[in-house]
Amino acid sequence: MAKIGIAGGSGYGGMELVQILLGHPRAELIWISSEQHAGRKVGQVYPHLQGLMELNFSPLEELSSVDLDVLFLALPHGQAMKIVPGLPEDLVVIDLSGDFRIADPEVFEKFYHFPLESPQQQQKFVYGLTELNREKIRGARRIANPGCFASATLLALHPLFEEGWIEGPVLVDTKTGSSGAGRFPGATTHHPWRANSLFPYKPFSHQHLPEITQALGNPDHPVIFQTYSAPFVRGIFASHYMQLNQEATAEDLARLYQDRYGSDFFIRWVPDCPNVNSVRHSNFVDIGAAAENGFLIVWSVLDNLQKGAAGQAVQNMNLMCDFPEEAGLESAPVLP
Numbered sequence: 001m002a003k004i005g006i007a008g009g010s011g012y013g014g015m016e017l018v019q020i021l022l023g024h025p026r027a028e029l030i031w032i033s034s035e036q037h038a039g040r041k042v043g044q045v046y047p048h049l050q051g052l053m054e055l056n057f058s059p060l061e062e063l064s065s066v067d068l069d070v071l072f073l074a075l076p077h078g079q080a081m082k083i084v085p086g087l088p089e090d091l092v093v094i095d096l097s098g099d100f101r102i103a104d105p106e107v108f109e110k111f112y113h114f115p116l117e118s119p120q121q122q123q124k125f126v127y128g129l130t131e132l133n134r135e136k137i138r139g140a141r142r143i144a145n146p147g148c149f150a151s152a153t154l155l156a157l158h159p160l161f162e163e164g165w166i167e168g169p170v171l172v173d174t175k176t177g178s179s180g181a182g183r184f185p186g187a188t189t190h191h192p193w194r195a196n197s198l199f200p201y202k203p204f205s206h207q208h209l210p211e212i213t214q215a216l217g218n219p220d221h222p223v224i225f226q227t228y229s230a231p232f233v234r235g236i237f238a239s240h241y242m243q244l245n246q247e248a249t250a251e252d253l254a255r256l257y258q259d260r261y262g263s264d265f266f267i268r269w270v271p272d273c274p275n276v277n278s279v280r281h282s283n284f285v286d287i288g289a290a291a292e293n294g295f296l297i298v299w300s301v302l303d304n305l306q307k308g309a310a311g312q313a314v315q316n317m318n319l320m321c322d323f324p325e326e327a328g329l330e331s332a333p334v335l336p
């Protein structure tokens with residue numbers, strides 16, 4: 001069994017990791033941190049886990065005295081970059097924040113509004129979207145786990161960019177559930193404000209935009225990226241509008257996506273419009289599309305805490321530790 005630690009274990013990303021790891025056949029969670037809850041049992045803080053685990057939350061400062069095979073960092077942006085330089089080189093580290101996703105320090109600072117602490121650390125990190133980067137991830141020791149919006153958009157657009165089908169700008173309109181904002185309520189993220197509403201935020205300035213253009217391999221291709229807060233708890237629903245440089249039928253689109261992702265267990269082509277209900281509580285990504293008169297719409301949906309965060313992180317761990325890629329992640333989506 002691999003010995004696993006989670007820094008930031010009391011947050012939504014950390015707790016999703018706990019829930020996945022409880023059912024993982026090859027991994028044992030032995031350390032989990034929380035500053036607020038240090039010394040308390042995980043099942044006391046999260047009653048749904050009562051009787052399922054005996055572990056106590058520890059303060060983050062204890063990290064250096066624990067012997068781990070894999071460390072997940074599920075901390076707010078800006079925290080992982082303080083910790084990583086002091087970690088052993090051979091430890092597998094998977095960071096869920098944006099700290100190591102952007103290669104260019106100036107671009108990082110423009111979108112995150114603080115500087116990178118040690119830009120040389122960036123080069124050690126591999127961008128952890130498995131379906132785009134599988135072989136690099138397998139050989140890596142440091143993973144920058146992708147953002148939830150970025151994952152949905154990259155999986156939808158990558159086959160089209162690879163084949164060179166797109167003419168002109170891509171318009172991305174993408175909606176997230178409330179758990180995307182984490183555990184702590186803010187003025188625009190707490191329930192009364194957003195439960196019955198839909199509103200845009202961060203026009204032209206969301207931090208996932210540079211991650212997307214960087215991973216598409218063409219930072220100059222115009223991508224107009226708009227995020228919305230939506231009135232559901234889990235899920236990303238991403239719509240992508242563009243013009244094609246050729247005619248494409250429904251059969252052409254099905255062939256493109258099935259050829260690209262045919263052997264990727266977690267990516268499913270759906271002949272109709274996808275629905276967040278079909279991927280909730282799972283690591284699946286459903287992609288569908290429609291084309292007419294040279295115009296194309298592609299939709300992708302995923303669960304922000306699974307394929308958008310903890311599920312993707314465990315998929316990366318599985319590759320890096322030579323476990324079956326789907327280990328711990330095979331459970332079906334949950335309905336209703």
Ligand SMILES: NC(=O)c1ccc[n+]([C@@H]2O[C@H](COP(=O)([O-])OP(=O)(O)OC[C@H]3O[C@@H](n4cnc5c(N)ncnc54)[C@H](OP(=O)(O)O)[C@@H]3O)[C@@H](O)[C@H]2O)c1
Nearest residue numbers: 008010011012013034035036074077096097180182183309
């Ligand atoms: N939520 C999502 O859907 C999602 C998706 C993809 C990526 N992410 C990324 O994953 C990371 C975690 O997100 P989250 O949604 O889990 O956030 P969260 O619910 O706010 O949890 C943050 C965790 O970090 C700890 N923490 C907060 N400030 C800290 C500090 N200064 N030093 C040490 N620990 C601190 C908190 O625990 P204590 O206060 O108990 O110490 C808590 O466990 C973020 O970088 C986020 O951008 C989140």
